Amino acid sequence: MKANYKIITVAGAATAAGLLTAEFDTLGFSYASIAFVDGTSPTTHGLSTVLTNQYIQHSDTAGSGHAAISGFVAGTDWTPSSAAIATNVAKLVYNVDLRGRKRYLKVQVSPNASLTTGALVCTLTNPADGRVTAAEIGAGAVVNG
Numbered sequence: 001m002k003a004n005y006k007i008i009t010v011a012g013a014a015t016a017a018g019l020l021t022a023e024f025d026t027l028g029f030s031y032a033s034i035a036f037v038d039g040t041s042p043t044t045h046g047l048s049t050v051l052t053n054q055y056i057q058h059s060d061t062a063g064s065g066h067a068a069i070s071g072f073v074a075g076t077d078w079t080p081s082s083a084a085i086a087t088n089v090a091k092l093v094y095n096v097d098l099r100g101r102k103r104y105l106k107v108q109v110s111p112n113a114s115l116t117t118g119a120l121v122c123t124l125t126n127p128a129d130g131r132v133t134a135a136e137i138g139a140g141a142v143v144n145g
Contacts, residue, residue, distance in 0.1 A: 004126055011119040020109040022120040023062065027103055029124035032096040034107055035139065037119045054109045056094055058102040066106045069096070071143070078143055093139040 006029065010022035026032055036054065054074040057066035071077045072094060096105065107120050 006124040008122045008124070009119060010121075012117070020118050020120070021106065022122070023104055023106045024122040024124070025062070025103065026098050026101070026105055026124055030098050030126045031124070032094075032098055032105060033123045033125070034094045034096065034105070035121045035123075036092045036107075036109060037121065054092070054107070056096065057106045057108075059104045059106065060102045062104050066104070069101070072096070078141075093142045095142065095144045 008022075008024055012020055024032065024034070034056070056069050056072040058069055059066040094107070105122070107122075109118065109120075
Protein backbone atom coordinates (compact mmCIF):
# COMPACT_ATOMS: atom_id res chain seq x y z
CA MET A 1 0.00 0.00 0.00
CA LYS A 2 1.27 3.44 -0.93
CA ALA A 3 2.04 5.86 1.92
CA ASN A 4 -0.14 8.99 2.15
CA TYR A 5 2.67 11.14 3.47
CA LYS A 6 6.40 11.27 4.13
CA ILE A 7 8.35 13.67 6.35
CA ILE A 8 12.02 14.43 5.69
CA THR A 9 14.07 16.66 8.01
CA VAL A 10 17.46 18.10 7.11
CA ALA A 11 19.14 20.02 9.93
CA GLY A 12 22.52 21.59 9.70
CA ALA A 13 24.99 24.27 10.54
CA ALA A 14 25.46 27.25 8.28
CA THR A 15 28.02 30.00 8.38
CA ALA A 16 28.28 33.33 6.61
CA ALA A 17 30.53 31.60 4.07
CA GLY A 18 28.36 28.50 3.62
CA LEU A 19 24.84 27.47 2.70
CA LEU A 20 22.00 25.57 4.26
CA THR A 21 20.81 23.36 1.39
CA ALA A 22 18.62 20.28 1.10
CA GLU A 23 17.40 18.15 -1.79
CA PHE A 24 14.16 16.20 -1.52
CA ASP A 25 13.06 13.26 -3.71
CA THR A 26 9.35 13.79 -4.37
CA LEU A 27 8.69 10.61 -6.38
CA GLY A 28 5.13 9.38 -5.91
CA PHE A 29 3.74 12.49 -4.21
CA SER A 30 1.57 15.37 -5.43
CA TYR A 31 2.34 18.11 -2.90
CA ALA A 32 5.30 19.28 -0.82
CA SER A 33 5.23 21.57 2.17
CA ILE A 34 8.75 22.72 3.04
CA ALA A 35 9.33 24.62 6.29
CA PHE A 36 12.46 26.56 7.18
CA VAL A 37 13.10 26.68 10.92
CA ASP A 38 15.70 29.10 12.30
CA GLY A 39 17.84 27.32 14.89
CA THR A 40 19.91 30.38 15.80
CA SER A 41 17.42 32.79 17.37
CA PRO A 42 13.91 31.61 16.55
CA THR A 43 12.12 34.12 18.77
CA THR A 44 13.72 37.33 17.48
CA HIS A 45 14.79 37.08 13.83
CA GLY A 46 12.65 38.55 11.10
CA LEU A 47 12.54 36.77 7.75
CA SER A 48 14.79 39.31 6.06
CA THR A 49 17.37 38.85 8.85
CA VAL A 50 18.06 35.24 7.88
CA LEU A 51 16.73 34.78 4.36
CA THR A 52 19.12 36.59 2.11
CA ASN A 53 18.88 34.22 -0.87
CA GLN A 54 16.31 31.49 -0.40
CA TYR A 55 14.80 29.64 -3.32
CA ILE A 56 13.45 26.33 -4.55
CA GLN A 57 14.78 24.62 -7.69
CA HIS A 58 13.82 21.36 -9.39
CA SER A 59 15.57 18.75 -11.51
CA ASP A 60 15.03 15.28 -12.96
CA THR A 61 18.52 14.28 -11.80
CA ALA A 62 19.62 14.07 -8.17
CA GLY A 63 22.39 16.51 -7.35
CA SER A 64 22.58 18.38 -10.65
CA GLY A 65 20.75 20.30 -13.36
CA HIS A 66 18.49 22.26 -11.01
CA ALA A 67 16.53 25.24 -12.35
CA ALA A 68 14.58 27.82 -10.35
CA ILE A 69 10.84 27.37 -9.92
CA SER A 70 9.04 30.60 -10.75
CA GLY A 71 7.30 32.08 -7.73
CA PHE A 72 9.68 30.62 -5.16
CA VAL A 73 12.68 32.97 -5.21
CA ALA A 74 12.95 35.28 -2.19
CA GLY A 75 13.65 38.87 -3.14
CA THR A 76 12.53 38.29 -6.75
CA ASP A 77 9.13 36.60 -6.57
CA TRP A 78 8.22 37.55 -3.01
CA THR A 79 9.66 39.85 -0.34
CA PRO A 80 10.61 38.62 3.13
CA SER A 81 9.24 40.65 6.04
CA SER A 82 11.72 42.52 8.24
CA ALA A 83 9.45 42.22 11.28
CA ALA A 84 10.66 39.97 14.09
CA ILE A 85 8.64 36.80 14.59
CA ALA A 86 8.32 36.56 18.34
CA THR A 87 7.38 32.89 18.58
CA ASN A 88 9.04 29.55 17.93
CA VAL A 89 7.34 28.92 14.59
CA ALA A 90 8.67 28.11 11.17
CA LYS A 91 10.12 31.22 9.56
CA LEU A 92 8.71 30.24 6.20
CA VAL A 93 6.60 27.49 4.64
CA TYR A 94 6.67 26.81 0.91
CA ASN A 95 3.63 24.89 -0.41
CA VAL A 96 4.52 23.34 -3.75
CA ASP A 97 2.12 21.63 -6.14
CA LEU A 98 4.35 18.88 -7.56
CA ARG A 99 2.14 18.08 -10.53
CA GLY A 100 4.09 19.10 -13.62
CA ARG A 101 7.31 19.59 -11.62
CA LYS A 102 10.51 17.61 -11.85
CA ARG A 103 11.31 14.84 -9.36
CA TYR A 104 13.93 16.49 -7.12
CA LEU A 105 13.38 19.72 -5.20
CA LYS A 106 16.39 21.65 -3.93
CA VAL A 107 15.93 24.31 -1.25
CA GLN A 108 18.68 26.75 -0.39
CA VAL A 109 19.16 29.35 2.31
CA SER A 110 22.17 31.58 1.81
CA PRO A 111 22.80 32.73 5.35
CA ASN A 112 24.14 35.98 6.63
CA ALA A 113 26.06 36.36 9.89
CA SER A 114 22.82 36.04 11.89
CA LEU A 115 22.10 32.42 10.88
CA THR A 116 24.33 29.63 12.14
CA THR A 117 21.94 26.66 12.39
CA GLY A 118 18.60 25.74 10.93
CA ALA A 119 16.42 22.97 9.59
CA LEU A 120 14.42 22.32 6.45
CA VAL A 121 11.44 20.03 6.97
CA CYS A 122 9.69 18.62 3.91
CA THR A 123 6.27 16.99 4.25
CA LEU A 124 5.23 15.15 1.09
CA THR A 125 1.53 14.33 0.65
CA ASN A 126 -0.97 13.38 -1.99
CA PRO A 127 -4.08 15.33 -0.99
CA ALA A 128 -4.19 19.07 -0.23
CA ASP A 129 -5.69 19.84 3.16
CA GLY A 130 -6.73 23.38 2.28
CA ARG A 131 -4.61 25.26 4.84
CA VAL A 132 -2.92 28.12 3.05
CA THR A 133 -2.46 31.09 5.42
CA ALA A 134 0.48 31.67 7.76
CA ALA A 135 -1.84 31.72 10.78
CA GLU A 136 -3.48 28.40 9.83
CA ILE A 137 -0.13 26.69 9.32
CA GLY A 138 1.63 28.40 12.22
CA ALA A 139 4.42 30.06 10.24
CA GLY A 140 5.89 33.50 9.72
CA ALA A 141 5.18 33.48 5.97
CA VAL A 142 3.66 31.12 3.42
CA VAL A 143 4.49 30.98 -0.30
CA ASN A 144 2.06 28.92 -2.38
CA GLY A 145 2.55 27.75 -5.94
